[in-house]
Amino acid sequence: xxxxxxxxxxxxxxxxxxxxxxxxxxxxxxxxxxxxxxVASLIALPLxxxxxxxxxxxxxxxxxxxxxxxGLPPVxxxxxxxxxxxxxxxxxxxxxxxxxxxxxxxxxxxIVPLIASIAHQxxxxxxxxxxxxxxxxxxxQFQRICxxxxxxxxxxxxxxxxxxxxxxxxxxxxxxxxxxxxxHTRVLTTAIALETGKGEFALALGLGFVLIGLAVAVxxxxxxxxxxxxxxxx
Amino acid sequence: MSLLPMVATGASVRRQGKVxxxxxxxxxxxxxxxxxxxxxxxxKTSLLKMLHGIVRLRTGSVSWNCPVEEARERxxxxxxxxxxxxxxxxxxxxxxxxxxxxxRRAARAEALEWVKRIGLEAAADRSANVLSGGERQxxxxxxxxxRKPEVLFLDEPCASLDGRATREIEALLQDAVxxxxxLVMSTHNLGQALRLANEIxxxxxxxxxxxxxxxxxxxxxxxxxxxxFLRGDIVE
Ligand SMILES: Nc1ncnc2c1ncn2[C@@H]1O[C@H](COP(=O)(O)OP(=O)(O)O)[C@@H](O)[C@H]1O
Ligand SMILES: [Mg+2]
Numbered sequence: 001x002x003x004x005x006x007x008x009x010x011x012x013x014x015x016x017x018x019x020x021x022x023x024x025x026x027x028x029x030x031x032x033x034x035x036x037x038x039v040a041s042l043i044a045l046p047l048x049x050x051x052x053x054x055x056x057x058x059x060x061x062x063x064x065x066x067x068x069x070x071g072l073p074p075v076x077x078x079x080x081x082x083x084x085x086x087x088x089x090x091x092x093x094x095x096x097x098x099x100x101x102x103x104x105x106x107x108x109x110x111i112v113p114l115i116a117s118i119a120h121q122x123x124x125x126x127x128x129x130x131x132x133x134x135x136x137x138x139x140x141q142f143q144r145i146c147x148x149x150x151x152x153x154x155x156x157x158x159x160x161x162x163x164x165x166x167x168x169x170x171x172x173x174x175x176x177x178x179x180x181x182x183x184h185t186r187v188l189t190t191a192i193a194l195e196t197g198k199g200e201f202a203l204a205l206g207l208g209f210v211l212i213g214l215a216v217a218v219x220x221x222x223x224x225x226x227x228x229x230x231x232x233x234x
Numbered sequence: 235m236s237l238l239p240m241v242a243t244g245a246s247v248r249r250q251g252k253v254x255x256x257x258x259x260x261x262x263x264x265x266x267x268x269x270x271x272x273x274x275x276x277x278k279t280s281l282l283k284m285l286h287g288i289v290r291l292r293t294g295s296v297s298w299n300c301p302v303e304e305a306r307e308r309x310x311x312x313x314x315x316x317x318x319x320x321x322x323x324x325x326x327x328x329x330x331x332x333x334x335x336x337x338r339r340a341a342r343a344e345a346l347e348w349v350k351r352i353g354l355e356a357a358a359d360r361s362a363n364v365l366s367g368g369e370r371q372x373x374x375x376x377x378x379x380x381r382k383p384e385v386l387f388l389d390e391p392c393a394s395l396d397g398r399a400t401r402e403i404e405a406l407l408q409d410a411v412x413x414x415x416x417l418v419m420s421t422h423n424l425g426q427a428l429r430l431a432n433e434i435x436x437x438x439x440x441x442x443x444x445x446x447x448x449x450x451x452x453x454x455x456x457x458x459x460x461x462x463f464l465r466g467d468i469v470e
Contacts, residue, residue, distance in 0.1 A: 132288065
């Protein structure tokens with residue numbers, strides 16, 4: 001009990017004094033996940049808009065695949081990325097295994113289906129609102145997609161935040177492809193797993209507090225976006 | 235070259251095995267206001283959407299005095315439930331101009347003129363979704379008129395509006411007519427038909443029952459539905 005207390009007080013101390021290790025790991029986590037988020041959003045959001053406005057023959061299949069991918073265990077994604085990036089794998093020559101880039105790739109694969117599905121839900125709703133008007137105004141497919149992406153920006157940000165939440169808290173895949181190498185690929189979740197295993201509760205808890213803080217911040221943003229969805233001024 | 239005459243020949247629309255409207259043979263020409271009347275479910279909305287070209291024809295054709303692609307850009311449609319885009323009031327009105335490549339500042343400046351005209355200046359930068367029913371209808375009308383359409387379709391624009399909002403809308407419509415816009419508008423309101431119509435189209439059971447000048451129609455409708463409308467009866 002007293003050991004736990006000591007761990008918690010030291011963890012708080014680490015956070016408030018901005019401990020160098022803690023800050024380094026947090027910044028790396030943010031860098032990896034934000035990069036993955038940008039790439040994933042660039043793929044998922046236009047895809048969601050296309051799925052909402054176009055009726056092409058592979059549309060249903062694409063939606064089914066996205067839903068199936070969403071259910072894929074992240075650690076399996078990690079395994080697949082590992083196989084592809086490993087020295088004997090198809091992309092082994094790139095030497096990406098155990099680099100932050102590999103972690104970004106894994107996170108992108110994990111959150112693209114999630115972001116695309118959530119975004120598709122809201123854009124389809126928006127499209128049914130806008131359908132008659134945009135048909136009447138004789139818009140091109142491209143204009144329809146741009147209009148939905150712009151007018152759905154709050155919902156899309158919500159989808160992106162959900163992706164961020166999932167990626168920053170994910171441990172299995174990035175442990176496999178990143179290797180949790182100190183000063184190189186160690187991020188919040190893998191560091192927590194390691195420090196806990198070593199019995200170093202203070203740093204593990206300190207990193208945990210940071211992670212919880214990020215998760216709470218993301219959820220507050222999602223909540224606020226939901227409230228201003230229809231009548232917000234930006 | 236004028237967009238009119240519009241000619242519909244044997245045009246019909248079907249959904250789920252049910253004929254919503256048609257076959258319709260109709261010629262739209264000249265100037266002024268055509269009012270479409272008829273009981274609920276008669277097919278007024280279907281007729282307007284069919285002529286505007288936003289529903290797929292099952293049979294026949296609707297042709298304008300210009301290529302099909304061009305025709306739609308020279309018309310506009312105000313829906314019964316106006317669509318409020320998730321943008322500010324002024325950006326809603328500016329949207330049709332942005333679509334045809336007018337730069338943002340110029341489009342907003344012109345939209346602002348319209349926003350002033352419809353009396354929503356104070357709400358110009360607010361979200362369109364906070365507007366009342368009458369304000370939404372005025373916004374939809376301004377958005378439809380901003381590209382100066384030659385033909386404007388309106389689907390019961392004053393249903394569920396109070397007298398003041400109706401008067402404001404009618405004033406805007408009369409300005410548009412004076413500027414040369416041809417109106418085709420459905421309504422349930424006998425008074426509105428009397429005030430605005432140059433010609434009347436009476437729709438019932440998915441068919442055009444009468445299509446005559448307003449003077450002739452109001453002097454003596456030929457069909458039971460027409461007589462019932464003039465009496466102000468509830469028509470089933
Ligand atoms: N998408 C649809 N599918 C099936 N029936 C429809 C559809 N839209 C309208 N209808 C039916 O077609 C008829 C004509 O509708 P509508 O043109 O909206 O009439 P009005 O505008 O005169 O009230 C109504 O009986 C309506 O229920
Ligand atoms: Mg109707």
